[in-house]
Amino acid sequence: MKQAGKSGKSKLEKAHLRLQVNGEEVEVAFAPHKTLLEVLREDLGLTGTKHGCELGECGCCAVLVDGRPVLSCLALGVAMEGHEITTVEGMATATGLHPLQQAFAELGAAQCGYCTPGILLTAKALLENTARPSRDKIKEALAGNLCRCTGYIKILEAVELAAARMAGEKAEPAKETVYGWE
Amino acid sequence: MAGNNGGKRKGLRVVGKPLIKIDAKAKCIGELKFADDLVLPRMLHTRLLRSSVPHARIVNIDVSQAKAYPGVHAVLLGTDLPTPYGALPVSEDEHPLAIGKVRMVGDPVAAIAAVDEDVATEALDLIHVEYEPLPVVTSIQDAYDMAEPRIHDYGELGNIHRRQVYEFGSVDAGFAEADYVREDITFYEGSTHLALEQHASLAQFSHDGKLTLWTSTQDMHYLHRHLAKVLQMPASHIRVIATPNGGGFGGKCDPFNHEIVVCKLAMVTGRPVKICLNREEVFYCHRGRHPVLMSTKTGYKKDGSITAMHHRTILDGGAYGGHGVASTFYTGILQPTTYKLPNYRFEAVRVFTNKAPCGPKRGHGTPQPRWAQEIQMDRIADHLGLDPAELRKQYAVPQNSITANWIRIGTLALGQCIDKVVAGSGWKDKFRKLPYGKGIGIACSAYMTGTQTPIYYNKLPHSGVQLKLDRSGGVCVFCGSAEIGQGSDSILAYIVAEVLGIDPFDIRVVTGDTDLTPVDLGSYSSRVTLMTGNAAIEAAERARHMLREAVSAKLEVPGDRLTFADRRVFDSENPDKGVSFVDAVCLAEEKYGTLGTTGSYKPPAAPGKYKGSTIGPSPAFSCTASVAEVEVNPETGIVVVPRVWIAHDIGQAINPLLAIGQIEGCVYMGLGEALMEEMTYRGNRNLVHKFPSFLEYKSPTTLEMCDVITYLIEEPDANGPFGAKEVGQGPQLPVPPAIANAVYDAVGVRIDEIPITPDKVLKAIRAKAKGQEGRYGPTAFPTCPMPPATVVPTPFQGGDGKAIEREPAVSRK
Numbered sequence: 001m002k003q004a005g006k007s008g009k010s011k012l013e014k015a016h017l018r019l020q021v022n023g024e025e026v027e028v029a030f031a032p033h034k035t036l037l038e039v040l041r042e043d044l045g046l047t048g049t050k051h052g053c054e055l056g057e058c059g060c061c062a063v064l065v066d067g068r069p070v071l072s073c074l075a076l077g078v079a080m081e082g083h084e085i086t087t088v089e090g091m092a093t094a095t096g097l098h099p100l101q102q103a104f105a106e107l108g109a110a111q112c113g114y115c116t117p118g119i120l121l122t123a124k125a126l127l128e129n130t131a132r133p134s135r136d137k138i139k140e141a142l143a144g145n146l147c148r149c150t151g152y153i154k155i156l157e158a159v160e161l162a163a164a165r166m167a168g169e170k171a172e173p174a175k176e177t178v179y180g181w182e
Numbered sequence: 183m184a185g186n187n188g189g190k191r192k193g194l195r196v197v198g199k200p201l202i203k204i205d206a207k208a209k210c211i212g213e214l215k216f217a218d219d220l221v222l223p224r225m226l227h228t229r230l231l232r233s234s235v236p237h238a239r240i241v242n243i244d245v246s247q248a249k250a251y252p253g254v255h256a257v258l259l260g261t262d263l264p265t266p267y268g269a270l271p272v273s274e275d276e277h278p279l280a281i282g283k284v285r286m287v288g289d290p291v292a293a294i295a296a297v298d299e300d301v302a303t304e305a306l307d308l309i310h311v312e313y314e315p316l317p318v319v320t321s322i323q324d325a326y327d328m329a330e331p332r333i334h335d336y337g338e339l340g341n342i343h344r345r346q347v348y349e350f351g352s353v354d355a356g357f358a359e360a361d362y363v364r365e366d367i368t369f370y371e372g373s374t375h376l377a378l379e380q381h382a383s384l385a386q387f388s389h390d391g392k393l394t395l396w397t398s399t400q401d402m403h404y405l406h407r408h409l410a411k412v413l414q415m416p417a418s419h420i421r422v423i424a425t426p427n428g429g430g431f432g433g434k435c436d437p438f439n440h441e442i443v444v445c446k447l448a449m450v451t452g453r454p455v456k457i458c459l460n461r462e463e464v465f466y467c468h469r470g471r472h473p474v475l476m477s478t479k480t481g482y483k484k485d486g487s488i489t490a491m492h493h494r495t496i497l498d499g500g501a502y503g504g505h506g507v508a509s510t511f512y513t514g515i516l517q518p519t520t521y522k523l524p525n526y527r528f529e530a531v532r533v534f535t536n537k538a539p540c541g542p543k544r545g546h547g548t549p550q551p552r553w554a555q556e557i558q559m560d561r562i563a564d565h566l567g568l569d570p571a572e573l574r575k576q577y578a579v580p581q582n583s584i585t586a587n588w589i590r591i592g593t594l595a596l597g598q599c600i601d602k603v604v605a606g607s608g609w610k611d612k613f614r615k616l617p618y619g620k621g622i623g624i625a626c627s628a629y630m631t632g633t634q635t636p637i638y639y640n641k642l643p644h645s646g647v648q649l650k651l652d653r654s655g656g657v658c659v660f661c662g663s664a665e666i667g668q669g670s671d672s673i674l675a676y677i678v679a680e681v682l683g684i685d686p687f688d689i690r691v692v693t694g695d696t697d698l699t700p701v702d703l704g705s706y707s708s709r710v711t712l713m714t715g716n717a718a719i720e721a722a723e724r725a726r727h728m729l730r731e732a733v734s735a736k737l738e739v740p741g742d743r744l745t746f747a748d749r750r751v752f753d754s755e756n757p758d759k760g761v762s763f764v765d766a767v768c769l770a771e772e773k774y775g776t777l778g779t780t781g782s783y784k785p786p787a788a789p790g791k792y793k794g795s796t797i798g799p800s801p802a803f804s805c806t807a808s809v810a811e812v813e814v815n816p817e818t819g820i821v822v823v824p825r826v827w828i829a830h831d832i833g834q835a836i837n838p839l840l841a842i843g844q845i846e847g848c849v850y851m852g853l854g855e856a857l858m859e860e861m862t863y864r865g866n867r868n869l870v871h872k873f874p875s876f877l878e879y880k881s882p883t884t885l886e887m888c889d890v891i892t893y894l895i896e897e898p899d900a901n902g903p904f905g906a907k908e909v910g911q912g913p914q915l916p917v918p919p920a921i922a923n924a925v926y927d928a929v930g931v932r933i934d935e936i937p938i939t940p941d942k943v944l945k946a947i948r949a950k951a952k953g954q955e956g957r958y959g960p961t962a963f964p965t966c967p968m969p970p971a972t973v974v975p976t977p978f979q980g981g982d983g984k985a986i987e988r989e990p991a992v993s994r995k
Binding site: 041046047048049050051052053054055057058060087088089091092097101102104105106107108110111112113114115116117120138139140142143144145146147148149150151152153154155156173177178179180181182 | 200202203205206207208209210211212213214215216218219375376377378379380426427428429430431460461606666667668669838839840841842843846847848849850851853875876877881882883884885887889890891892893894
């Protein structure tokens with residue numbers, strides 16, 4: 001049995017700190033045992049970050065910490081001071097979607113859309129390190145992100161489409177991708 | 183007009199184009215709200231205390247300490263919600279919280295509402311439950327052997343939930359006519375949906391006595407009815423809002439105990455109450471693929487034609503009925519829809535066991551029998567020295583026909599599907615010609631586009647659509663369908679845009695809200711595009727008629743000369759003469775007053791008239807052919823699938839991009855079931871799930887997923903909207919048997935049990951090396967007493983669709 005009387009406490013126990021989230025500094029107070037996932041969703045209202053297991057197994061909750069994909073369900077909020085956190089809400093700007101978001105939307109790579117934020121951020125980290133990754137490299141980078149809807153194919157094609165566009169090409173989806181094979 | 187038309191079907195501007203989904207951007211920027219993203223002021227959180235034992239009487243529950251725990255607002259027990267419920271009217275065998283006994287590990291026993299999840303979780307430890315263990319029913323064999331104790335006090339015999347026996351034509355005559363008869367015993371293991379979104383619900387009870395539930399459900403309408411019944415309040419005072427589902431696959435079709443519990447807790451506490459299940463709880467919710475043991479005895483001639491089939495199935499149903507009676511029908515009732523089958527006997531048994539309940543998962547009951555027949559077809563072709571692709575093509579069910587069990591088939595371009603995958607895969611150069619360890623296999627299927635019959639008997643429409651147009655030019659579509667990621671909201675926008683000549687993004691779509699939207703039966707049985715689409719066409723055509731009349735009067739152009747396109751209504755003979763769509767709406771509003779139209783859809787009656795004939799018939803059947811290529815390592819038994827070719831007759835793709843996405847998803851899920859997914863329990867009598875986590879329940883990642891070459895075959899069906907047929911489920915069916923057949927081509931062994939794991943492949947290879955049969959799979963099929971068959975003469979015999987009275991059938995032990 002866990003220690004009883006937790007909510008009957010008289011002492012204030014929340015951690016109070018500043019975090020850098022999506023390029024903004026935010027001040028937040030939360031129970032120190034909270035994961036980054038919980039802080040983002042419950043204390044900062046950033047519900048774009050999803051959860052599928054809260055055990056570090058599905059990849060839904062991936063966010064970027066200093067540009068690297070991190071499973072936010074396995075990271076403690078209090079350990080995030082001084083780090084730059086990027087969530088899916090930080091990918092689009094007022095002027096438009098990130099090329100990955102645009103490509104995912106165009107190709108139907110988000111079916112139910114639940115795994116999409118974690119995959120977008122993981123792919124963003126990949127493309128920032130590797131401009132034109134091979135199909136195998138993309139598969140490897142996304143191997144920790146489960147998706148039950150798409151069979152991953154449209155996701156892989158969307159990452160390739162976005163990579164081409166980010167490299168300055170005027171890439172369009174292949175005919176087979178959108179109409180099927182003849 | 184068949185074959186992929188590349189979106190160029192004459193006269194269509196929106197339908198057939200690979201357009202972006204209307205909610206795609208919201209999903210990609212993290213804006214879309216799923217159930218667990220919702221927050222209300224003063225919201226409480228719920229956790230359920232679940233049974234740790236598989237079968238026991240509840241002797242005592244002490245909640246006094248939990249109730250007194252600071253932060254706890256309410257504790258509920260089974261007796262607080264005494265009315266039973268269940269997905270089907272014939273098996274209302276569930277309570278939101280257990281009353282008197284538990285039937286599986288994970289059965290909820292008590293519920294706590296507290297200020298936060300942590301406090302609720304802590305308080306769970308303060309509930310003391312005293313169980314008196316009961317003998318445990320672990321398997322089909324146990325259920326056959328143990329009449330007592332009964333898991334439920336209803337059902338047919340002991341722990342046998344349901345038996346179904348049908349004979350269409352005469353299998354004895356069919357077998358007598360055959361040159362050969364063979365029987366194969368096969369097993370298809372259960373698997374779960376594994377939707378990434380954990381089930382979540384939020385309930386609010388307001389002081390005017392009205393209840394609102396936001397929940398991740400595929401079947402909002404049915405849930406609405408169950409809530410009214412169990413909560414004992416008028417359905418008109420309950421509002422159910424189906425939040426976008428983070429994956430469904432059939433796993434969010436049943437009414438769930440936690441959905442009812444949060445409603446009751448909101449009523450008891452007067453505060454909003456939320457629950458989000460953890461992943462382990464989702465595994466125990468289950469309602470997934472039934473494990474099915476099958477015996478398929480088939481008579482065939484030297485030319486490969488089938489003269490008769492006697493198909494028997496036993497389903498391990500788990501602890502509750504759920505949709506299980508329907509699942510039981512589906513393990514046989516669609517068997518005659520793929521290849522010509524003149525005489526057919528189908529016997530099915532569903533048993534109760536102390537495990538998580540099974541139910542509808544993509545393909546609902548049909549992937550198992552399809553697997554059985556498709557791997558048997560491969561053997562028949564092998565035996566006769568025929569090409570299995572040619573054999574399938576030769577005996578494919580013809581278009582516009584009626585099957586032995588009185589299912590009407592409309593368009594069905596199975597031959598074209600087979601041609602596509604045979605040509606694309608290089609089948610003729612590869613089959614039986616690849617080096618040892620590499621192989622290729624084929625399988626096919628047909629699947630329904632919605633059921634003809636709703637879950638509870640009624641004569642009302644299956645789908646309704648309302649359209650609101652106003653002087654802003656805005657068009658709003660209201661429909662009770664549930665968006666589960668398949669794109670059902672977008673389909674409504676595309677179809678209305680097509681009819682009214684506007685852009686899909688001009689349209690707002692409101693779905694899944696019992697207060698705002700007309701009834702649609704939900705996202706199951708591949709019904710949504712066909713039924714909501716037809717209702718949307720009717721509503722949009724009625725609106726177009728009003729606009730046309732108003733514009734015709736204004737422009738003095740005959741109505742039949744007016745065209746709706748490019749956000750204009752204009753004279754087709756003089757396109758410059760016209761009005762904008764906005765002006766057309768204003769003219770109609772001026773002429774008719776406030777504008778609104780409705781459309782509804784009900785499937786056509788089916789020709790079968792026997793009891794049970796309502797399960798199986800559908801407005802339209804899709805079909806699929808699939809070729810899989812495999813590499814089998816004979817040293818490790820590991821099977822790798824590099825590529826699958828798949829051709830699907832969809833009638834008309836409303837959006838080919840989304841259709842291909844569904845097909846790729848079907849291949850993925852079929853691959854997972856074929857090679858790795860297993861809903862299994864630990865090898866003792868505790869019936870604890872073997873691996874209720876993503877890490878250990880193996881599912882394909884990017885690294886295991888195969889390449890998919892998809893061909894859309896478009897053979898429009900008169901019953902579909904613009905000719906459209908289903909695509910969400912059918913394409914999964916041929917994938918596992920195509921892989922199994924390819925494994926045989928690669929290493930010469932038959933794996934008659936799903937999933938095809940390395941240990942099974944190795945055992946079969948080693949057995950073959952020792953001169954034994956190169957096979958892994960079940961060898962025995964247990965029997966139980968069966969009732970007499972419902973005997974129905976077939977259309978080929980000149981039957982009238984009704985059953986005949988016959989003397990009690992000989993028991994077929």
